[in-house]
Structure formats: structure tokens, C-alpha cells
Amino acid sequence: MSSPPAVGPLVPETFATRVVETRMLGPRVRHLVFERADAAPFVFEPGQWVQLIFPFKDEKGLAVRRSYSIASPPDGSPRFELAVTKVDDGPGSTFLHEAPVGAPLDVKGPAGTFTRALDPATPALFIATGTGVAPFRSMIRHALAKGRAEPLWLLFGVRSHEELLYGDELRALAAAHPCFRLEPSFSRPSDEWRGRTGYVQTHVKALWQELTAQHPLAHAYICGVKKMLMASREVLRVELGVDRKRVHLEAYD
Ligand SMILES: Cc1cc2nc3c(=O)[nH]c(=O)nc-3n(C[C@H](O)[C@H](O)[C@H](O)COP(=O)(O)OP(=O)(O)OC[C@H]3O[C@@H](n4cnc5c(N)ncnc54)[C@H](O)[C@@H]3O)c2cc1C
Numbered sequence: 001m002s003s004p005p006a007v008g009p010l011v012p013e014t015f016a017t018r019v020v021e022t023r024m025l026g027p028r029v030r031h032l033v034f035e036r037a038d039a040a041p042f043v044f045e046p047g048q049w050v051q052l053i054f055p056f057k058d059e060k061g062l063a064v065r066r067s068y069s070i071a072s073p074p075d076g077s078p079r080f081e082l083a084v085t086k087v088d089d090g091p092g093s094t095f096l097h098e099a100p101v102g103a104p105l106d107v108k109g110p111a112g113t114f115t116r117a118l119d120p121a122t123p124a125l126f127i128a129t130g131t132g133v134a135p136f137r138s139m140i141r142h143a144l145a146k147g148r149a150e151p152l153w154l155l156f157g158v159r160s161h162e163e164l165l166y167g168d169e170l171r172a173l174a175a176a177h178p179c180f181r182l183e184p185s186f187s188r189p190s191d192e193w194r195g196r197t198g199y200v201q202t203h204v205k206a207l208w209q210e211l212t213a214q215h216p217l218a219h220a221y222i223c224g225v226k227k228m229l230m231a232s233r234e235v236l237r238v239e240l241g242v243d244r245k246r247v248h249l250e251a252y253d
Helices: 090-096 129-145 167-177 201-212 226-239
Strands: 014-026 029-036 051-056 062-067 079-086 103-111 124-127 151-157 180-184 219-224 247-251
Touching: 029 090, 062 079, 062 090, 062 129, 079 090, 079 129, 124 129, 124 201, 124 226, 129 151, 129 167, 129 201, 129 219, 151 201, 167 180, 180 201, 201 219, 219 226, 226 247
Parallel strands: 124 151, 124 219, 151 180, 219 247
Antiparallel strands: 014 029, 014 103, 029 079, 051 062, 051 103
16 A cells, blocks of 8 residues: 655655666666665665766756666665666666766655555555566565565566566565565567466456455555556556555656
8 A cells, every 4th residue: 555654754865875786687677786875774665766866967957867766675774776777878777777886876865655555464466567676676575574474466577588677586585485476477488488478467457356356455556667557557447447546556757
């Protein structure tokens, strides 16, 4: 259920960070770990985002800013993680794909109300494409770390098997926690793949019906680019008549 953050500053603060680790998650997605320069704990709610303030200006002479969902769960440390898709000719994502370890960057945050309260323990269907999985990685790891056992199902659409971001980690979580179910869908699957294929929105109805048959009060969380977001929302709201209070959206574009 969306709710304002229970902890953390009411007004997002601006603070200095450094990139401390990076790795590629797939051909076009880079995982970056940031650390606050003041070493203070970074307090946020799973599902929130930060705004990065880049060291270059737009045509109006203002610093370029872009928002990114926090991909890691809060752990009381000064660190947080982002997953960034490389957008062709996009200044923000190109900078983040080229930033070396040690690069300084100002950050404003946390912000956003696309959060999921742990109390009450509401079953959830998470629907993502690409880096839309970032806030769900935070929510799912946070809930599992707190010992939660309500159903947490992730319908995750990507092009190919090598683009299943955090794939090994998500599969390991699913193996260790029966309440967490990973449902990947590939638009360009391998010949051997016998699972879901194509657009995620084509799988929303069946998964939602299966989940709500046992858990009628489940909520749906959808994150990614608007085209997928709207198509998935349409299935839930129009085709299945799900109350809008139970469908939560975060658009990247
Ligand atoms: C709340 C919020 C959270 C976000 N979280 C993330 C995140 O966790 N990871 C992330 O990679 N991006 C995220 N974005 C998108 C991000 O803010 C930038 O828009 C993106 O990095 C492109 O910026 P740019 O300067 O490189 O390109 P721009 O020149 O600003 O190009 C923008 C174009 O990129 C497209 N675009 C934006 N995001 C994506 C994407 N993920 N995949 C494909 N096309 C995209 C838009 O449709 C638009 O046409 C988020 C956006 C919002 C509003």
C-alpha cells in the first residue's frame, strides 16, 4: 500500500556522494553503488528514488538532473545502489555509464510515495520491465530481510536471458523463500525456454487471478516505461475491475 515514508527527512536533502562500485548487469544496464561523503546513514523507504545532479548544464544553464529508483534495501549504511539503463544520446544515463569509481556526484533525496508498507502484510504482485525492477528489488529484499512470508510475486519482462537484471540473485531469493515467486518473461527467449514470453501485460490477468484466488486483498505495483505501465494498468483496472487504491504506479518516462 502506498504511504508517506515513516522515517527520513520530510524535505529531501542534497548531499555529496562518490561512486564506490560498478558492474554491468546486462548489455545496457549498469549497477552503481554510491556512498555519502559525510558517511551518515542514508535513510529511505523501499520504493523511493533519488535525484542526481550532474556536473553539466542544460540549454537554460541549469544543472541537469535525473531521477533514479533506489535498487537496494535500506540497511543503515551510507550506501545505496542504482540500476541505470543506457539511453542512446541521453546525457544523464551516458554520464552514469562512464562515471569511474571515485566520481563525485551531488544527490537530492529520498523522494517519492511509491512505497509498500510492511504492516499490514499485504500480498503483492510486482510488475516490471528492465530497470523498472529497481524499486522492487529494494521492497522484496527489505521484506524478506524482515522475515515476511506473505506472497511477493515478481512478473519481470526483459528482452533476453542475459538482460534478466539481478537474475542470479532473484533466483537465489526465490529458492530460499517460498513466498517469493519470480516470473520472468522474455521477448526474445532462447530456443530451450519453456516459460513466459512476450509483453508482461499479456501475463498480468492470469497471475493476478491466481494470486487473488487465495489472497483477495493483494496489491499490484507497476514500474517502468509508460507504455507497459498503461497496458498493465488497463488489464487490472478495466478488464479485472481492481480498485485504484490497490494498483500503484511509477513511470520512468
Ligand atoms: C521516478 C523515476 C525513477 C526513475 N528510475 C530509473 C531507474 O531506476 N533506472 C533508469 O535507468 N532510469 C530511471 N528513470 C529514468 C531516468 O530519470 C532518466 O529519464 C533516464 O536515465 C534517461 O535520462 P538521459 O538524460 O540519459 O536521457 P534523456 O535525454 O533525458 O532521454 C529521455 C528518454 O529516455 C527514455 N527513458 C527514460 N528512462 C528509460 C528507461 N529506463 N529505459 C528506456 N528508456 C528510458 C524516455 O522515454 C525519454 O524518451 C527514472 C525516472 C523517474 C521519473
